Amino acid sequence: MSTLKSMLTAVEVKQECSWQDALEDVQLAMNCTVNRVTKATPIELMFGKIARPLSLVTYSDKEKDTTVDVHEIRNQAVQNINKNSAYDKKRFDSTKAKVCKFSVGDFALIENDERNQTKLAPKFKGPYEIIEVLENDRYLLKAFNSNRTYKYAHDRLRKMPTELVQ
Numbered sequence: 001m002s003t004l005k006s007m008l009t010a011v012e013v014k015q016e017c018s019w020q021d022a023l024e025d026v027q028l029a030m031n032c033t034v035n036r037v038t039k040a041t042p043i044e045l046m047f048g049k050i051a052r053p054l055s056l057v058t059y060s061d062k063e064k065d066t067t068v069d070v071h072e073i074r075n076q077a078v079q080n081i082n083k084n085s086a087y088d089k090k091r092f093d094s095t096k097a098k099v100c101k102f103s104v105g106d107f108a109l110i111e112n113d114e115r116n117q118t119k120l121a122p123k124f125k126g127p128y129e130i131i132e133v134l135e136n137d138r139y140l141l142k143a144f145n146s147n148r149t150y151k152y153a154h155d156r157l158r159k160m161p162t163e164l165v166q
Contacts, residue, residue, distance in 0.1 A: 004030070037084045038077035044068055045077055099137050099154050106130045107160035108141065110152055127160045 007029065011022040031042045032051050043051040048070035102108060109124035128150065132140035137154040 037081055039080050040073050040077050044073055045070075048073070100157065100159065101137075102130045102133065102139055102154075102157065102159070104130055104133060108139070108157045109160055110141070110150070111156045111158070124158055 004026070007026045008019040008022065011017070011019065011026060028051070034041055038045065041051070043049060048068050050068060107127045107129055109126035110128060112121065112123055112125055126143075128141035128143055130139050131142045131149065134140060134151065138151055139154070139157065141150045141152060141157075142148070143150070
């Protein structure tokens with residue numbers, strides 16, 4: 001949407017005409033632009049034709065066959081989309097927290113809330129004992145000095161170093 005707005009704004013400023021008058025030219029320009037993911041233009045994918053604005057067509061272009069194999073170009077676009085989505089998923093997953101599995105009886109530290117933090121405050125509080133493993137990588141924890149229980153997700157917990165557990 002921002003590309004369309006930018007193109008219409010540029011046309012209105014440079015050609016001093018209203019955006020409604022330039023809409024056909026902008027539409028053709030967008031439909032003739034090669035997509036980054038599919039590596040093909042929308043017109044090639046839809047109609048199997050290589051389209052160019054009339055101002056860019058030369059005599060030698062008129063003699064060339066401007067048709068493309070629709071099935072081949074669509075299959076290639078599907079492969080490019082799958083390849084790009086796999087890359088995007090890999091990049092997305094690399095920024096997510098790694099699941100650290102705990103079992104009943106393990107000891108863990110809980111990440112302190114940011115609103116209670118000062119520069120020198122400890123980043124974690126605890127230790128807490130894992131008393132139950134819940135679904136979706138969540139755990140039921142019990143504090144040492146009380147009978148109160150807490151539910152926390154794996155990304156808020158850190159394993160307690162074994163040398164500190166008594």
